[in-house]
Amino acid sequence: MSEVREAFRRFWPLTRGDRKWLAAIVACVVVSALAETASILLFAELTDNALKAGSLSAFWGPAGAWLAVAALGALVGYLGNSLATWTAERFVLRLRAGVFRHVQGLPPHFFQKHRQGDLVERLTGDVEAIEQMVVSGVVGTVSAAFSAVFYSCAALYLRWDLALATFVLAPLFLLAARRFSGRIRTASQDERVADGAITSVVEESLGNIVLTQAYNRRRDEEQRLDREARAWMTASVRGARLSEMYEQFVEVVETLCVLAVIGLGVWEISAGRMTLGRLLAFAAFIGYLYPPVRNLGRLGLTLTAATAGAQRLNEILDAKPAVDDPAEPVAEWPVRGWVAFHDVSFRYPESRRASLRDVTFTAGPGELVIVTGSSGAGKSTLSKLLTRFYDPSQGAITLDGVPLTDVPLEFLRENVALLPQETLVLSGTIRENIACGRPGASDEEIEQAAREAAAHNFITALPEGYDTHLAPGTAALSGGQLQRVAIARAMLRAAPVLVLDEPTAGLDAVAARQVVTPLRKLMAGRTTIMITHDLSLAPDADRILVVDRGRLVEAGTHRELLARSGAYARLAEPLPDAVADVPPTHDETMILRW
Ligand SMILES: Nc1ncnc2c1ncn2[C@@H]1O[C@H](COP(=O)(O)OP(=O)(O)OP(=O)(O)O)[C@@H](O)[C@H]1O
Numbered sequence: 001m002s003e004v005r006e007a008f009r010r011f012w013p014l015t016r017g018d019r020k021w022l023a024a025i026v027a028c029v030v031v032s033a034l035a036e037t038a039s040i041l042l043f044a045e046l047t048d049n050a051l052k053a054g055s056l057s058a059f060w061g062p063a064g065a066w067l068a069v070a071a072l073g074a075l076v077g078y079l080g081n082s083l084a085t086w087t088a089e090r091f092v093l094r095l096r097a098g099v100f101r102h103v104q105g106l107p108p109h110f111f112q113k114h115r116q117g118d119l120v121e122r123l124t125g126d127v128e129a130i131e132q133m134v135v136s137g138v139v140g141t142v143s144a145a146f147s148a149v150f151y152s153c154a155a156l157y158l159r160w161d162l163a164l165a166t167f168v169l170a171p172l173f174l175l176a177a178r179r180f181s182g183r184i185r186t187a188s189q190d191e192r193v194a195d196g197a198i199t200s201v202v203e204e205s206l207g208n209i210v211l212t213q214a215y216n217r218r219r220d221e222e223q224r225l226d227r228e229a230r231a232w233m234t235a236s237v238r239g240a241r242l243s244e245m246y247e248q249f250v251e252v253v254e255t256l257c258v259l260a261v262i263g264l265g266v267w268e269i270s271a272g273r274m275t276l277g278r279l280l281a282f283a284a285f286i287g288y289l290y291p292p293v294r295n296l297g298r299l300g301l302t303l304t305a306a307t308a309g310a311q312r313l314n315e316i317l318d319a320k321p322a323v324d325d326p327a328e329p330v331a332e333w334p335v336r337g338w339v340a341f342h343d344v345s346f347r348y349p350e351s352r353r354a355s356l357r358d359v360t361f362t363a364g365p366g367e368l369v370i371v372t373g374s375s376g377a378g379k380s381t382l383s384k385l386l387t388r389f390y391d392p393s394q395g396a397i398t399l400d401g402v403p404l405t406d407v408p409l410e411f412l413r414e415n416v417a418l419l420p421q422e423t424l425v426l427s428g429t430i431r432e433n434i435a436c437g438r439p440g441a442s443d444e445e446i447e448q449a450a451r452e453a454a455a456h457n458f459i460t461a462l463p464e465g466y467d468t469h470l471a472p473g474t475a476a477l478s479g480g481q482l483q484r485v486a487i488a489r490a491m492l493r494a495a496p497v498l499v500l501d502e503p504t505a506g507l508d509a510v511a512a513r514q515v516v517t518p519l520r521k522l523m524a525g526r527t528t529i530m531i532t533h534d535l536s537l538a539p540d541a542d543r544i545l546v547v548d549r550g551r552l553v554e555a556g557t558h559r560e561l562l563a564r565s566g567a568y569a570r571l572a573e574p575l576p577d578a579v580a581d582v583p584p585t586h587d588e589t590m591i592l593r594w
Contacts, residue, residue, distance in 0.1 A: 004133075004303055007310035010317070011134045014094055021087045022139060028080025029143035033150045035073030040154065040284045042066040047277030088135045096127045099316060107322035108389055109348060117200025118193075122312050125192055129309030132302050141299050144292035151292070155285040158278055162264050166286055169260070172253045177297035180246045181304040187239035189308035194232035201225045250297070254290050261286050322349070322390045329408040335415040336400050337365040337496035337527035339386065344395035346385060354393070355381045357550045361543070365496065368528045370538055372571060373547035379531040380421065382547070383499045386529065387418045399497070417495035419486055421502045424472075430459055431466040433485055437492035445492060453488035453518040455481070480514050487518045498523060500530040512536070535572050544568060 015022065042062045050059040100123060155163040205212055205221040212221055261283050268274040339362065346356040355378045363369040371379050384390055385397060388404050397404045404412060417437075426433050434446050441449075446466070450456040458481055462468045470477070470485075477485070483503065490498065503519055504512040512534065519537075523530075530537065538544055538558045546554040546561070546568045554561055554568050561568035 003307040003311065006314075007130065007133060007307055010314065011095065011130055011310070014091060014098070015135065018087050018090060021083055022135070025080050025084045025087065025139050026142050026146070028076045028083065029139075030146050031076045032073050032080065033143075033147045035069050035076065036147075036288060037150050037154050037285075038069045039066055039073070040281050040288070042069065043284065044158075044277040044281030047280055048275050049277075052276065084136070084139055087139075088131050091135045092127055092131045095130060096123055099123060099127065099313060102317055102319075102321075105321040106319055107349075108384065109322075109350070110319055115196070115200040115204075117198070117203050118196035119316070120199050120203075121192060121196035122309075122316060125195055126309035126312050129188075129192075129306040130313060133306035133310070137299055137302060137306070140295060140302075144295040144299065147292040148289060148296065151285045151289040155282060155289065158282045158285065159268075159274070162261070162268070162282060163286075165264060166257050166261055169253060169257050176246055176249050176253070177300040180242055181300055184239060184242050184246075185304035185308055187235050187242060188304075189311075190235035191232060191239055192308060192312065194228060194235050197228040198225065198232055201228050246298075250294055254294075257286060257290070258283070323388050323405075323409065325409050326406050328406070329411075330402055330406045332408070332411050333400070333402075335496045337363075337415075338398075338400045339363045339497055339527055339529065340398045340401075341382075341385075342396045342398070344385065344392045344397060346381060346390065346392050346394075348381075348390075353550075355550050356385070356392075356547075358395070359547075359550075359552050360395075361545055361552065361555060363527050363529055363543070365527050366525050367542040368523055368530065368537070368540055370535070370541040370544045371529060371531045371547060372533060372535065372538075372544060372568070373553075374571075375533075377547040378550040379547055380501055381550075383418065383420075383501045383529070383531055386497075386499055387416055388412055414493075415495050416497040416499060417490045417493045419490055419498070419500045419503055421505055424486065425470045425482065427471045429467045429469055430462075430485060433470055434488045434492060437489035438494070441492055446488075449488040449491040450485075452491050452521050453484045454514065455484040455488050455518075458484075480510075480512070483515050484518055487515070487522055491518075491522055496526055498526050498528045500528065500532070502532055502534075503530065504532070504534045504536075533571075538572065546571070 042065055045062045046059065046066070049055065050062070103119065103123070152163065152167070155166075201221070201224050205225070212218055265274065265279040265283065269276065269279060341359050341361050344356055344359045345354055347354040359382070361369070371382060373379055385392055386404075388409060391405060399407060399412070399415070426436055428436075431443070431446055434449055435441050437449070438445075443466075447456060450459055450466075458477075459466055459468070468476075487503075500519070504515055516536065520540075530541075535558075541558060543555060544558060544561055545552055546566075548567060554564065554566055556564070556568075558572075562572060
């Protein structure tokens with residue numbers, strides 16, 4: 001019960017703004033129940049006065065009134081149900097948007113911990129389960145309670161003694177619901193977890209289809225899906241079996257009640273204490289009473305099933321963003337691009353070892369600072385701190401002398417552009433993919449950026465040119481081409497500070513060279529921090545920083561560091577002194593001619 005209370009405490013506030021509609025829905029339900037009560041009483045009158053007496057003149061009055069009451073009930077029922085669906089969907093819309101907004105602000109390690117399919121399930125199935133509890137559940141409970149009270153009162157009004165005799169069996173319904181609720185909740189929780197696991201397996205397998213096919217992993221993937229699907233089947237069958245058991249048990253209790261009413265009725269009629277019309281009306285009230293009582297019992301089950309969804313959603317909502325907007329942000333200013341790390345140390349949440357220790361360096365406008373080092377040394381971590389995915393555990397990072405923690409997040413990310421290791425593609429056309437660098441950019445500006453990124457020619461050679469559709473994981477462009485689209489996006493962003501994380505990773509030598517020229521254009525006049533293993537641009541760098549196990553072990557120019565014969569010299573060993581000066585290949589020449 002405390003879980004239900006907790007779920008309400010958290011999600012009920014989301015109905016703010018719609019509560020007047022909830023009240024209107026309940027009013028519709030009350031009017032419908034009243035109309036139904038009136039119809040039954042009119043039916044009794046018709047039976048006793050018109051049917052039994054065979055009098056047509058006694059028929060018209062009650063018949064007309066019954067028709068009017070039925071029409072009113074239908075209209076109000078239609079209004080109430082339409083309103084209920086609209087309000088419920090608005091709640092789902094608001095809740096899903098809120099959870100999605102929250103998820104979007106969560107740090108990278110959250111997404112490493114949660115499988116995508118599971119998150120999808122939480123944003124769809126679990127969100128709807130909460131609606132079932134908070135909106136439909138509340139409306140359903142209030143409606144069922146009102147209806148139950150009306151029909152009970154009507155039955156008591158007709159024959160209080162008979163009514164009390166049949167009510168004795170009512171607690172059986174609630175007892176049954178109580179008995180089943182715990183087990184139904186566990187089954188529903190298992191079903192949701194399994195649902196998420198199935199989505200995850202499908203998504204992961206299809207997203208990795210090349211690996212699956214190339215390494216003949218189809219059978220393994222099928223087995224993985226089969227395992228999850230069987231877990232889902234078991235949970236789903238168990239849930240359905242329990243619900244069905246409950247339903248059938250309730251049917252038996254209902255039959256028991258009906259038989260009791262008929263038995264008592266026959267006795268009363270034979271003793272001349274009741275008319276047939278009254279008995280039929282009484283039986284109808286008792287019959288109408290079952291669905292609301294039954295619904296009240298079932299609502300208990302819905303509630304327990306929904307708490308499973310609420311717990312899963314709470315897990316997401318309780319995850320905290322790693323960074324927040326500053327409480328007192330500095331006013332925006334024309335950023336020059338002075339970046340400084342002051343004794344920065346950083347440990348990932350839930351990690352025991354620091355990934356960066358006492359890192360200090362500066363980079364100024366127009367400078368290229370290359371950060372290199374062995375794999376796992378902490379280079380990408382440095383880029384995550386500079387773009388404020390995380391804040392340092394110790395020390396500070398400043399932009400033009402202002403601590404990043406005082407800079408509004410959106411403004412920071414407008415001025416510090418990141419080109420991450422994996423080329424990121426949005427679902428949309430090439431034009432939209434470039435334009436997301438600066439929303440609102442004109443077609444001319446987009447094409448100009450593409451020209452500078454040496455992307456214009458290959459884009460216009462595509463059948464649909466700039467309107468070619470791209471989607472994550474399915475882009476029909478080469479790695480080098482995608483990287484140049486990303487460079488065009490960064491060109492358009494025109495941020496004073498650039499963070500390039502392995503801009504040539506995954507590209508072969510030719511593609512890498514094709515990217516170098518646009519990269520140089522992109523970096524011109526900006527503060528660039530390039531994280532890379534590829535030292536072909538090292539001779540151009542104003543400073544090279546060598547990171548090893550989280551520490552800055554060397555800093556200097558290419559020549560200075562080579563002369564020192566230390567860590568950098570070992571990293572650069574296989575390379576000639578100035579690889580960047582090699583004459584262009586045939587493909588490079590083609591690119592330069594574009
Ligand atoms: N989310 C995380 N949680 C815990 N530890 C992490 C996380 N991400 C990275 N690390 C650890 O931090 C250290 C530095 O990682 P980082 O990705 O910065 O290395 P890198 O130098 O960029 O490596 P590479 O060149 O292979 O990309 C590694 O030991 C890594 O295991």
